Amino acid sequence: MVTDPSTAFIHLDDVTKSYRLGESTIQAADHLTLSIDEGSATAIVGRSGSGKSTLLHLIGGIDRPDSGTITVDGQNLGALTRNKLADYRSSIGFVFQQFHLLPALSALDNVLVPLVARRVDFDRHDAARQLLEAVGLHGREHAMPSQLSGGQQQRVAIARAMIHRPTLLIADEPTGNLDTTTATGVLDLLFQLQQDHGTTLVIATHDTTVAAQADDVIHIDSGHIDEQKNADARTP
Numbered sequence: 001m002v003t004d005p006s007t008a009f010i011h012l013d014d015v016t017k018s019y020r021l022g023e024s025t026i027q028a029a030d031h032l033t034l035s036i037d038e039g040s041a042t043a044i045v046g047r048s049g050s051g052k053s054t055l056l057h058l059i060g061g062i063d064r065p066d067s068g069t070i071t072v073d074g075q076n077l078g079a080l081t082r083n084k085l086a087d088y089r090s091s092i093g094f095v096f097q098q099f100h101l102l103p104a105l106s107a108l109d110n111v112l113v114p115l116v117a118r119r120v121d122f123d124r125h126d127a128a129r130q131l132l133e134a135v136g137l138h139g140r141e142h143a144m145p146s147q148l149s150g151g152q153q154q155r156v157a158i159a160r161a162m163i164h165r166p167t168l169l170i171a172d173e174p175t176g177n178l179d180t181t182t183a184t185g186v187l188d189l190l191f192q193l194q195q196d197h198g199t200t201l202v203i204a205t206h207d208t209t210v211a212a213q214a215d216d217v218i219h220i221d222s223g224h225i226d227e228q229k230n231a232d233a234r235t236p
């Protein structure tokens with residue numbers, strides 16, 4: 001668990017983000033201060049509308065805060081130019097509730113999408129095949145998304161999120177569209193990949209069982225932190 005913000009991989013200091021909705025203002029991030037360790041798995045839990053996605057969007061550089069600072073891997077996101085922020089965003093692996101696979105591309109080609117126009121020092125096809133095998137889809141490389149179940153499509157999406165070897169993986173309700181058994185398999189896979197690759201995982205979920213697998217759990221309500229605690233459930 002993080003004790004020193006100066007050594008944290010992700011640090012938010014007094015971050016706010018509000019949205020105007022007609023006459024009213026919604027405080028989606030309400031003076032958030034938190035730290036996340038490199039290589040850890042952090043669950044963001046809270047009821048619908050509590051601000052989980054907002055927090056992930058701020059960490060992922062998809063949204064900019066109204067005030068406060070966000071530092072990731074030593075970079076102050078607020079100080080980055082538009083191009084540098086785009087580079088930062090593309091360095092992250094994102095997994096969403098909707099799988100967002102390209103329907104005209106095979107599983108293998110979907111996994112390769114993040115590497116289009118990117119120079120890499122590894123064999124991209126080998127890497128994609130290995131990842132599809134790691135997510136349990138060996139033999140389904142050439143299947144089209146429409147030929148895969150929801151759980152299998154999410155596995156492809158996870159492989160796609162990992163293909164560029166991100167140091168940070170952000171997952172927003174990744175099991176929201178899956179039945180309980182399939183969801184458990186997908187979560188186990190995310191945590192396994194996180195451990196195997198030393199990736200920092202930040203996962204937002206309604207699913208309280210996720211908390212038991214995470215290193216840290218941040219409870220949010222109405223945009224502010226109710227509690228940040230070490231789940232202390234993982235065997236060393």
Ligand SMILES: Nc1ncnc2c1ncn2[C@@H]1O[C@H](COP(=O)(O)OP(=O)(O)OP(=O)(O)O)[C@@H](O)[C@H]1O
Pocket residue numbers: 019020021026027028046047048049050051052053054055
């Ligand atoms: N673009 C937007 N414009 C206006 N209000 C927004 C916008 N995005 C989010 N909100 C509001 O901000 C609050 C937090 O939303 P957010 O999506 O972060 O919650 P959440 O915890 O991820 O919810 P869910 O679990 O339902 O996805 C909500 O009240 C939501 O309606």
